[in-house]
Amino acid sequence: MSDTVLNVGGISKRFGGLQALSDVGLTIQRGQVYGLIGPNGAGKTTFFNVITGLYTPDSGTFELAGKPYQPTAVHEVAKAGIARTFQNIRLFADMTALENVMVGRHIRTGSGLLGAVFRTKHFVQEEREIAKRAQELLDYVGIAKYADYKARTLSYGDQRRLEIARALATDPQLIALDEPAAGMNATEKVQLRELIDRIRKDNRTILLIEHDVKLVMGLCDRVTVLDYGKQIAEGTPADVQKNEKVIEAYLGTGGH
């Protein structure tokens, strides 16, 4: 299997008169935590939405684990192997935590609708396995005791963990986390960092948009910095921190 998990290039996206992304590309190796940072409006979410099939790009090439994929629809991208979380948490609020994770798992299983309707033996067996795996994942992210709670009753930090468990349930090549620390308190951020570290140690690959620069710098192997839709720096956190364009984008006259 290729050691390169995500290899995208030449991505451009325009909204009317606004060039939200200009010729953006990046390569992520297996086992890396890769950060995407930049000031507000830099194009980070647009980039995420393009690579996960929510927005159609004007141009771009897309490869996942050595195979080209077309980010034309979210479920196709999920099947290809990218799972994501959202800046504004998107859980099934009235389903239990366990059911939310089971939904993630279903894209990797085969019984289909007829199996569900007729409750075939294969279907029942498969459901049992899915539930077991979902419970393990809840345990993995540290919220096993809330398995039967409705998602909307969980604390904000736990809902974010639940979203991560659901993403992991798809057995993704790449997990894309959109501002996972947003709205978290200091304790929750420490726990999140531990969780991301653990996911990385299990040889998973993570792409992360994050505003908390300290978290990004402490966690990421490599970082790309966007500003006004352009890639202004790429490298290790230490290199990027010293980069003049980056310093200017965050602090300078272009500050936005």
Ligand SMILES: Nc1ncnc2c1ncn2[C@@H]1O[C@H](COP(=O)(O)OP(=O)(O)OP(=O)(O)O)[C@@H](O)[C@H]1O
């Ligand atoms: N659907 C859309 N229609 C029109 N303009 C959009 C759309 N989505 C994003 N934009 C614009 O594209 C630019 C990049 O936005 P984007 O949300 O990708 O930035 P960001 O780096 O994620 O910002 P933030 O850190 O504030 O989330 C912004 O100027 C934004 O207003």
